[in-house]
Amino acid sequence: MHILIVEDEASIAGFLRKGLEASGFHVQIASDGLMGQKMALDYPYDLIIADVNLPRQNGQDMVAALRKQEIETPILMLSALGTTQDIVTGLDVGADDYLVKPVQFDILMARVRALTRRQTGHLQSESILTVSDLVLNLDERTARRGNRPINLTAKEFQLLEYLMRNQGRVISRVTIAEQVWDMQYAMSSNSIEVYVGLLRKKIDEGGAPKLIHTVIGEGYVLRAP
Amino acid sequence: MHILIVEDEASIAGFLRKGLEASGFHVQIASDGLMGQKMALDYPYDLIIADVNLPRQNGQDMVAALRKQEIETPILMLSALGTTQDIVTGLDVGADDYLVKPVQFDILMARVRALTRRQTGHLQSESILTVSDLVLNLDERTARRGNRPINLTAKEFQLLEYLMRNQGRVISRVTIAEQVWDMQYAMSSNSIEVYVGLLRKKIDEGGAPKLIHTVIGEGYVLRAP
């Protein structure tokens, strides 16, 4: 999860960064409105935390500009100004939430969690696929479930990659045969069942919630619980 | 846009309703937590505004219960309790926003607009069929009536998909036999009646208005009430 903080006061920015990084977020800081806008356009952050009072371009103008350019990233605004009108303007201009300084950190964290919750499943980079706590690194050809590394054979990896790329979608055996086995017509064997079984043994074993589901008569789905 | 208000104090509920309706929202009111939960399960509201202090089941428990049942509707919580811990709990349990009473109406409206904004353009991009509050997701192979998930077998799904694609049109048994059963000539059995019966049991059960109608001597129609 990557968070962009747009804040000119270094002490506040640093305070937020420390706390967020301690919770496992990657944090970058922009020190004025134009810089913030540019960075938000350049990289798909999962959340933007923006002060209202900023040099060069105020927070509300920055938010309005980003929304106009169809940047949908959730935005949390911070401000010393606590007047009704400021809050209303901030939200109407496209922000998703608004907190008044001084901010209590645990409240901020709760809001951050709320705003980033729906996102999960978002892409982070091209070479990593994620479903729930299952992570597939296409470059390294490794897989992890939570902290546990998983050893996959080539075919197992191919199959899992295909299922992860289509997470949430039910995939028929015919489609799997075509896409993973390069079979043009239906397969006469039960290889698919066997390989799904092998994946399940490696991925879903233990108390962890099952990710691979059978839809009888239809096919298989990889779905977050 | 439909909003559910869960609030036991009639004066506050009425005040909110008036203001929201003046802005063009459709509003329904539940007067306790269990009733709110039930209504939220029955109908896919665009937003839920819930008090924390409620009879029979408090707001936080209600939110937690809804989230557990995969209801993703945005939820805005209201409370007289303004302590940090309450706010954090409310947000962590699955609420999207939190306001402390007494609420200024213009602030509330701004939050409501922020929470309902992402909804509008979002849907309908995937392969989704809809009739009234019945929703069929062809990718996920799932069906919902309102917010209630419905489990369908492969054949049931095929039949329902065909009826939904031809909603409002009366479909003869012969046509159904051809399209869903791949029978070239009339079927000698009553499978169709049986499967229509199964679908009715799953879809039309409960107080919800019936969607599947028999046209005697002709066939069946799936029609919004």
Added chain:
DNA sequence: CTTCGACGATGAGTATATGCATAGTGATAA
């Protein structure tokens, strides 16, 4: 109002298809 027939709904029971665990085969490489 009653009776009858046509049509449709329903519950129980059977047959079939589907999915899966397990074991086994052959090929390939260390």
Added chain:
DNA sequence: TTATCACTATGCATATACTCATCGTCGAAG
């Protein structure tokens, strides 16, 4: 050789598809 991998074969358990006999409902005619 031994280990690993891709794939196949078998047989069991179960969900699903389908059939049949019976029951209900409705409208028209007596």
